[in-house]
Amino acid sequence: MPRTRSALPSPVGPVRLTPDARTALRPAAATIGAGFWHERRTTNARVSLPQGPDLLESAGNLHNLRLAAGTAEGEFRGAYPFVDTDVYKWLEAASWQLAQEDDEALAAEVDRIVALVAAAQQPDGYLNTWFQLVKGGERYQDLRWGHELYCAGHLIQAAVAHHRATGRPELLDVARKFADHLDSVFGLPGSGKPLDGIDGHPEVETALVELYRETGERRYLNLAGYFVDRHGHGLLGGEAYCQDRVPLREATDVEGHAVRQLYLLAAAADLAAETGEAELRSTGERLWRAMTTTKTHLTGGLGAHHDKEDFGDPYELPNERAYCETCAAIASVQWSWRLALLTGEARYSDLIERTLFNGFLAGVSLDGERWLYVNPLQVRDGHTDTGGDQSARRTRWFRCACCPPNVMRLLASLQHYLASSDEQGLQIHQFVTGTYGTDQVRVRAETDYPWHGTIAFTVEETPADSPWTLSLRIPQWCREFRVRCGEETYDFPVDDGWLRLSRTWTPGDRVVLELVLEPRLTAADPRVDAVRGCVAIERGPLVHCLEQADHPGGGLDDIVLDPSRPLAVKHRPDLLGGVTTVVAAGRRRRIPDRGWWPYPTASGSDPEPDGEPVELTAVPYPVWANREDGSMRVWLPTS
């Protein structure tokens, strides 16, 4: 369609593709004006983000920057060499927020902290307070664990966000100087660069692509490509943990530390987009499928092991010890979005939707003040929490505080993951009340999704007499939908997840999509041993769970759901800020006392008595753990 004028300003967010990028789709603009995500984003903007600087101050992160700048005295504070990234991620989040809404107080805090960062940078561009203060400046001696390039990566991402949002150069200058320094240090043997190395924690790779996009400086893209290529050659000892066991293009499965794997894969997708490399693209498609088929929890959560934060084996998807780090959910959204743009396929946004609503959003409390680092699918009766960062209980802040500012930055840039465009028109990936658009078209949407399934679109701006296609993602979970254009109901075919409505549009045209939101029982592949004989309750994109608070009079571990009885929907404006619950029929088993040994002969036991009927109330997983501590279950036995 011909270019006319800017119906909606071009999006300010991550993944700003260059004009040369070879992707099926390009990000389109969107705004979120009301509804589910608006509420959570408002809490992010009003509570979580403003509290950031105080938390970074009391945890010592800002103090470390002042120490490195020589403007304060004392000892380095914090337990990890990557504590600077908490600051950078907060700066990135605050920048995306400022791109949407003027906020003088927030802008002043950003200015202040940007100045702290700039002052801590060393003359040659290097910046890492841990190594400057604790390690006597001994750089790049411990790439396996030092996180120096990881820190550089988050600094670069913050700087790009700050520049895109404010147009100001201060932080971008710091980032470029650091990137130039890295480019002078790292390279292949024979390149004349002193070091051939990679960081144990990928992140700098995707950041460098973004810096290339922001500055047009191709050296940064090449450096990103070098780092991606050098993983898997044993430079760090060959561990899967560090993404160093196998070269990425030869990998057949996701492995090792989940966040590291996912950040590396996001970078590979960025490179495939900007270079057009087919092998890197097919690597991403292959590994994404391996991940979703065998290593993804129902919530979209990723990572089966607490130990080494590892993906685990195929179909190893434990409930109570699911790791499902909040950061892994965020990284999964970032990677899937890049694949969605590369390929144009709806499935990537299916996973994004599931992850956003469940594995990601559970990471922050309704009040925006307490966090989960790990996101289990079960907390047992009698659970004794060992505390610490990996607790199944919400925590005000963490010693390793990677997740909270990561949540803040995704919430503050969420509108960037909702829509795309191509030559044919506009694709709507996620449903919100707000607007979607390009420089030529604007569509308004109203919905109470995910509580209700109706989404009403109104075309507000459109080129006259020029047909284009409005594509709506029909979610993978959806078994039945209706769509009306004006007064007519159409039975459109769904093309691999996309409902494509092609016509010459007129301002005021309305399209109403109705996704039927019946609650449903979900099973699992039989190889998922952890949930054999169980079902989960879902409704729309939401996974539901039982919480102890709704089931007094006993625990949850002896509850059985009756799958033959209908599920009922009950909207509860009183509960947890207003949620739709699913009510199911179940019973509480009466388990006979078999003495000291809990393993009876299979055939020899008496039949179990019926047990007491219990009405089960399943609340959406993203709002769990917002009341008193207690047990929780996603997967429920059926017999």
Next chain:
Amino acid sequence: MPRTRSALPSPVGPVRLTPDARTALRPAAATIGAGFWHERRTTNARVSLPQGPDLLESAGNLHNLRLAAGTAEGEFRGAYPFVDTDVYKWLEAASWQLAQEDDEALAAEVDRIVALVAAAQQPDGYLNTWFQLVKGGERYQDLRWGHELYCAGHLIQAAVAHHRATGRPELLDVARKFADHLDSVFGLPGSGKPLDGIDGHPEVETALVELYRETGERRYLNLAGYFVDRHGHGLLGGEAYCQDRVPLREATDVEGHAVRQLYLLAAAADLAAETGEAELRSTGERLWRAMTTTKTHLTGGLGAHHDKEDFGDPYELPNERAYCETCAAIASVQWSWRLALLTGEARYSDLIERTLFNGFLAGVSLDGERWLYVNPLQVRDGHTDTGGDQSARRTRWFRCACCPPNVMRLLASLQHYLASSDEQGLQIHQFVTGTYGTDQVRVRAETDYPWHGTIAFTVEETPADSPWTLSLRIPQWCREFRVRCGEETYDFPVDDGWLRLSRTWTPGDRVVLELVLEPRLTAADPRVDAVRGCVAIERGPLVHCLEQADHPGGGLDDIVLDPSRPLAVKHRPDLLGGVTTVVAAGRRRRIPDRGWWPYPTASGSDPEPDGEPVELTAVPYPVWANREDGSMRVWLPTS
């Protein structure tokens, strides 16, 4: 019965109760002359034990002792402050071995290493090479992690074993000097001792009781009591990991690091035995029942979490991520044996049997050269092992090499856990080919247990005209047994696990016990989520498992057992040194490809096709992982 003469020498082993000890039973002597355990103990004596000094040399443990003694130069080697204990546990194992059999080469090695230990001791009795060499001698600054008293404990146990076995004083002198030093340092506030503290890893407590038993010095018993009492008062920050969350007498469940909990409980049982304290005894009984009812794997393995080596929550008993540290199995045997002696109840030896045959013995390979630190109940198809100490693959030695010498010391002292006596007579807890006896009676036993269920006892020595009771433990797993005395078959009642045969015996009297060894399918308490819908195959005391090696043509994760078809027994002299396998009928599922998302709607999926029939061969769990690497399963789905 009146004392006559020594029918069997009094036992040389751990838990040599003082005459004042208030227990229901006292350890009786036993020898193991042939059969299952004899073979494994022969490998221990001929392969594992003799290789110890070389392994300790190449890992640096002996080098560290020479450094501390000032007779060598170089750097401390090893990653942990407790590497000395590997030496001590080897010395203990070698001492128990020397108590049974003359072995000049082994005795010479013991002499050499005892001298190294003695030379490394500081003048005031302190000894820990890590603190002496790495920490500049800064003692007791880090009781939470320093393991100084833990090391003292293993030194003391080695010294007691060495003294009991050889009668020689060298190592006992070292241990006493260290214990005296500890007694001068640690005590309650107001006691005049400089430090009120405990070690993060219990072990010194049970060792001090044993030192009291060996020396008669009551100060050691008191110091053990002080350490036990001071756990749970927050001296180490109150963590369950360090057994510091709750005072032991108030605990309602086992918790925290499994080995630490179990060593502490062994000490509590020792104290209850020697002091007669009822509260400490009932604490042990209560916690043992909590452990077996809700936190014990079918193999007797303990510890559900890799992270913090923690017991986990009630009924949290994962398969592939079962921790089940070999040391925890050993500690469980030690604790249960003390409770068996305290109470006289058979259930404690039921758990010992199950643990010895499964969760413990799997820790060492058939060739005695390779080890498992963790003992999972499943290795998945497509398992990618991350290596290291906590690998699911056998390893030659570990960075943290606590398990191998611990296995050696239990195998070398195994005969000490087989029999007991009281005023009424002799109790036989475990069945071996060999002799059991006291200073008055001797009974010979012949059996091919656990491959066959017949155990033939012959009374060899007995007081004339003085009746006494031969008590045989009827294992908890046993549903049917027969017993013959001479030509008659009797239908004796079983008294809480004991079959009690009381009469006036004559030398040559025979008792033949036949335990019916039908293979069986075992289920689990329905709260054990990890094995819902599964059964395990057992036969006698042995848990069985499927290994990949016996099931070519596919993996194990899609195999289903048909519980309606009979189980068959097949003795396989060719396999794994000769084992009895159980053959079952099953099938390999044909799991439809459901696309990228493995969670279908529960009611909407097509019925699964039948799948291909497979004959399942279940080998005993203690011999798993002695062939090529592959998948393994204990629990098998039935539909």
